[in-house]
Amino acid sequence: MIQQIPVMRICISCRKTYDRKNLLKITKDHKEGIMFHKGMGRSAYICKSRKCYSDSKIKKKLQKALKTSLGPEFIEIFEKEITSYNDYPNKGI
Numbered sequence: 001m002i003q004q005i006p007v008m009r010i011c012i013s014c015r016k017t018y019d020r021k022n023l024l025k026i027t028k029d030h031k032e033g034i035m036f037h038k039g040m041g042r043s044a045y046i047c048k049s050r051k052c053y054s055d056s057k058i059k060k061k062l063q064k065a066l067k068t069s070l071g072p073e074f075i076e077i078f079e080k081e082i083t084s085y086n087d088y089p090n091k092g093i
């Protein structure tokens, strides 16, 4: 049996460490631009905490982490993404 070692990543907002599965991954893909949960390139992670993803400074923090500028359309997609993400049932919690 192969044991799965959780990959730990830091939330860019609260700076706490979480299992990667419990974080929203935002990647600045070299070709496709900003992507969620996929893509190759510089990545940032945000935890499920409302305090973090609804932080008014989250866009600035993301821009800094991804070293890119994010338009208002990004925030729209981001909010949709994080809302649907939060709808997933928490298994085992």
Ligand SMILES: [Zn+2]
Pocket: 011, 012, 013, 014, 015, 016, 046, 047, 048, 049, 052
């Ligand atoms: Zn957080």
